[in-house]
Amino acid sequence: MIPRPSTVQILTADEAAESVSPGAVVTISGAAGNLVPDALLRAIRRRFDSKGEPHGLTAICPVAVGDVFEIPGLDHLSSPRLLSTIVCGSYVYGRRPDTGEEPEITKLVLSGKIEAYNFGIGVVYNALRETAANRPGLITRVGLGTFQDPRQRGGRLHEATRPRFVTVCPIDGEEFLRYQLPAVDVALLRASTADEFGNISVEREPIDGGIFVQALAAHNRGGRVIVQVERITEGRSLPARSVVIPGALVDAVVVAPGEKQATGIQYDPYLSGELRAPDYSVDGSTDPIEQVILDKAVDRLPADGLIILGFGIPSRLPDHPRLPQGIRFCVEHGAIGGSPAVGLQFGGARNAEALIDTPSMFDLIDGGGCDMACLGISEVAPDGSVNVSRLPSAIPGSGGFTNITASTREILYCGAFTAGGLKIDYSGGAVRILEEGRHKKFVRAPREITYNSSHNPEQRVTYVTDRCIIERRDQRLVVTTVYPGIDLKRDILAQAEFELSVE
Template sequence: MNLLSSARIMKHIFQYRLHWNERDTHYQYKIPGSPKFMGPRDAVKLIKDKETVIVCGIGGNQRISILSWALREVFEETHHPQNLTLITAAGLGGRGKVPGTLEEWAVEGLVSEVICSHFETYRAIMEMAEEGKLAVHCIPLGIMAALVKAAVKGEQSVTSTTGVGTFCDPRVDCGSEVFIPKRYSPDINNRFSKGLITVDGDKLRYQMPKIDVAMINAPAADAEGNIYIENCSTICESKEAALATKKNGGKVIVNIGKLIEKKPDQIFLTADQVDAIVYYPETEQTCSRRHDDPMLCLTDHFEGDVESGLETVRLMNKLGGITPKRSKSQMCIAEECADLMQQYVAPKSYVNIGIGLPELICDTLQKKGLLSNYTLFTEGGVIGGVPAPGMFFGAAVKPDKITSSPEVFELANERLEATVLGFLQIDSEGNVNASKRGEGALNYVGPGGFIDLSCAAKTVFFVGAWMAKGEVHTSHGVTEIKKRGIPKFVDKVEQITFSGQQALKAGQNVFYITDVGTFKLTNEGMTLIKIREGIDLQKDILDYSPMKIIVPH
């Protein structure tokens, strides 16, 4: 990237941070003879007390910022709507820092229940849960996508083997009920007295309440009220949510950033499938980029090369303070994972790459010239290209196709060859905790699509550090533990997000790649198959870890 391009991006991020909390919730754009077009405050007044509202999007993509601000203002002025149930399949928060996210809904009395798959970005909402001011239910992301699609046909539940043996399984742990305040009564909305997950034979039955309101971010509309998605970065479950809502006789509210001429062959939602359209020029395609000035590298008709798009995304993340510095030891983990992928994953296979350290595997595959060997996809419904890291998670650079979340999870269930995921803890049975950092709501992460993808993949690669808060240095191929930390490989994990027992039953290949060595799950247990040069087997691994380890002779 040349200096001029870098300077433009730096200026853009500076301007964005300077103005990111500015808004005009009284903005009005109306079209004579088309009552669907209205201002944000009028749109949110369509929402009634105790209704169930679904908001679509993932990460920094498809935020309905002006509607969230308007809803908060209207509630603070009128105390209505009250006790909403908020369904948001993926994380759309701002970690308590970024304005205009769904954390604007974190006002006591506005929301009484939240149903989601991933909570790490919802700091303000989880603070309310910690204080006993709302209930939190967790359902895996892929299952939530399936539930929304099922709702289009009027169905309120789905059955699946996904989640069996994990915390979602009421026989194992809490099921959907992650945080239910002691003073909380399910009679508030009279919906969740038994949770959202029950046992149904050898499967689990997942359910979701009927959707009353769908709130969607889309790029554009025409004067008739038809909705378009050209230049979107994701669409997630937007269409399914709209159709499910209409099936229930509910209301569909669409926040757009552009007005265009009618294009009959490109209509995403027809005017009769929409109840309210809020045109607001500042509406974003993705984090910091408006629909009228989109990041083309995240669209499916980007004409530039992948590298230039990745440079843009990386620089924006760096300037936003999102990108962590990666150590040589972490680079070695990525190298080992890439090598194992070459051995176990056939070319042209579908592969999913998770968030965090797994993103480094994309960089490694690219440097090795191996990225084109695989078709990558994201939970947001984006197929091909390179998954975008950081605040753009869910989108991809130069994707081949942008489809819906339900469709991409169906693809995963049918054809996913491998997934690369991070972890918090791993235990003697090969179980993985990727959802719970510790006690309390603020330490609850949630699985996102982790459970769906780890259940669907034929081969699973878990990548991460051997210890927490320790120091492992690698230099010239030799690894040394400089400071001992807290073991991440334990006898029993705090919460099961991946079941080793179920994986063995399913015949999956499961690898655990760390900065001291690599393990494989076998019928005998957690088997050490590789140790890094410089690491002492007895002192650094066997004596240190509470996990039962099998060392082949």
């Protein structure tokens, strides 16, 4: 007879918040509005506001937790007494539509009142996995030559932050980085369903995230695992294949029905993969800047292969009418195939062929399993290095960018040539600049380096913009294609801070 395990402890959010001790290291699930344990975070803030505890927390968040609209996420913890240190793979990006202000967590980080770090999403997940397995840190090439390299800033977001968590690690004459994260005391996670024995499933979520790895990081080091779910079901009624965290790892469950599935979405079964939308299609972008970039980018795609898409303009490529038939798209959070969600809903995909967990997705990425990456740009240096992680008054962080660019054989960067008020006309195959952007993006000195061109000389790298195509050749940038309607000197050469070569 199979023994009956003990039932899992079911707590209110306020009861669960009591188990977070002062000075604890907590890891929190989320990816913008996906998988955010918002009820738990709200309860922790209520306890802090009423009792002054917990305080001095260290938060390890592989991905940004929350959005700027309706899921506060980490904003609940945004007090320099409540939160002392934060390690994130990305930070909430954007401004609140009602006030125009940055998220509270962004303001707290930029104030310098807490220690703040940014490493790649894959780095944070896999460093947690190494912590869980009691191994001596994550050893990887990801981050070499970027702002995450300890010889630059070591991922520190301001000077008040101490250098820690990453060191240079030579092995057999080759340089690597070693990332070491502290032991986790509490994992605060979000999922769909728990059975009476604590087994956890995510059938209603757009992504799996890395909640198993986060649970393991806490459980294996003597910490607590608390999972916020939408519903409880009878013990052993979940199909074994659907369980992503076994009940043996779970200490408590908090039931919080009615939470949003993702930013702006209460629930969409096509995004969670429970149903497949018939004849699903999305209208193409109506923004002329996006239209011309997507039109030119699709002509550079291979006939087949696996292509990983980044946040922003590249995420709209799967809905282009002229796609090669043999290619598959994927996104860093684990969706393969389908139509990726865009904007702050980025992460999942409607009508996906497969949904794998995020740490495994990064194993695919880090091992060079993607044939091409299509990514955005914020600033480009004379040698082709790129910044996407630091903007004026914003810290989106590197996200999956440092992982993807470290090992993908071919990169197609997609973005406008200038920013801030740029307006163009795109009609009849020609482009006219109606109003030039106020900020140049091809600059002598980017704010920081998220992709180091000199560390990846073997990659084929192309920059597709709203007015021209540029290729990297021998660490210099060469304009290879000027679109009809564009004046080379006025619209391209004069809008870069450094000299571009012209083919």
